[in-house]
Amino acid sequence: MTKISTVELGRKDAFPVVFAHGWGRDHKDLLATAELVAPSARVILLDLPGFGESPRPEPAWDTIDYAKAVLAHLDGLGVDRFHWVGHSFGGRIGLRLAAMDDSRVEHLFIVAGAGVKRPTTVLERLRGKRRSMIFQQKKAKATTQDALIELEREYGSADYVQSREIGMRDIFLKTIQEDQIAELPKITCPTSLIYGRKDTETPPVVGKLIHEAIPQSEYIECPEYDHHSILSRGRHQIATMVLEQLNGGAK
Structure with a gap:
């Protein structure tokens, strides 16, 4: 337990x-x-x-x-x-x-x-998809852990960034999707x-x-x-x- x-x-x-x-x-x-x-x-x-x-x-x-x-x-x-x-x-x-x-x-x-x-407008969803796409493209090119963390700080929420720091990323992603x-x-x-x-x-x-x-x-x-x-x-x-x-x- x-x-x-x-x-x-x-x-x-x-x-x-x-x-x-x-x-x-x-x-x-x-x-x-x-x-x-x-x-x-x-x-x-x-x-x-x-x-x-x-x-x-x-x-x-x-x-x-x-x-x-x-x-x-x-x-x-x-x-x-x-x-x-x-x-x-x-x-x-x-x-x-x-x-x-x-x-x-x-x-x-x-x-x-x-x-x-949280309800979002069509424009907000489009902006979110574009931002996510740019993040994924840059993430694929990141060659070091430090570069990846810097990208997360630029494109992710404070809680998303912190979830890595405290070793809770898997739980964070699971719960916010509910x-x-x-x-x-x-x-x-x-x-x-x-x-x-x-x-x-x-x-x-x-x-x-x-x-x-x-x-x-x-x-x-x-x-x-x-x-x-x-x-x-x-x-x-x-x-x-x-x-x-x-x-x-x-x-």
Whole structure:
């Protein structure tokens, strides 16, 4: 079984709130928000496998594999039902957990979460294909590892580049190709979707698509936040939403 490093805060006898970070990050991204929630909850901050203090899984996992590993880990902590707060990649995993037939998610909080294909215009698709073609042509001519890495930095996203550096390229490619849109109507728990208007990594259109697909969901857009400031400057708003659910009589 793949080890998952965990940091716990708050009260052991209170309802559990599980926090999961984004790609290439670790639990510290969510620590400030978790500390605001801790007086009213059993807070569990995860380092997802391959990040932080958790070793990467041997095979190339998809988000279903991640979800199953998280559940097994929570079983070991004696956690049954829980609230899930997932940022970006952690949002992908949260959607998987909530869509399971026997889902244990009481309330799903998706913060700048990914998981569905981002809509693109015909022009954007044409530009993307041309850019990819140029990259492949230059890649075929690269004669050294350094030259290849430099090309990836020029043509790839920051996460794509980093995935090589941390030895997670296979998992990165597998998970970003997923589209969970067909599974989202299976989510029956209340779901809160929080997105920053200035987010270019998972822009509001992604959150709106997820909102349309999940029956019991609410969509909140924060005008001044981007992909990461929604966790720092927006931490009080996220924490307030979680606390409202905890104080509303969660089981």
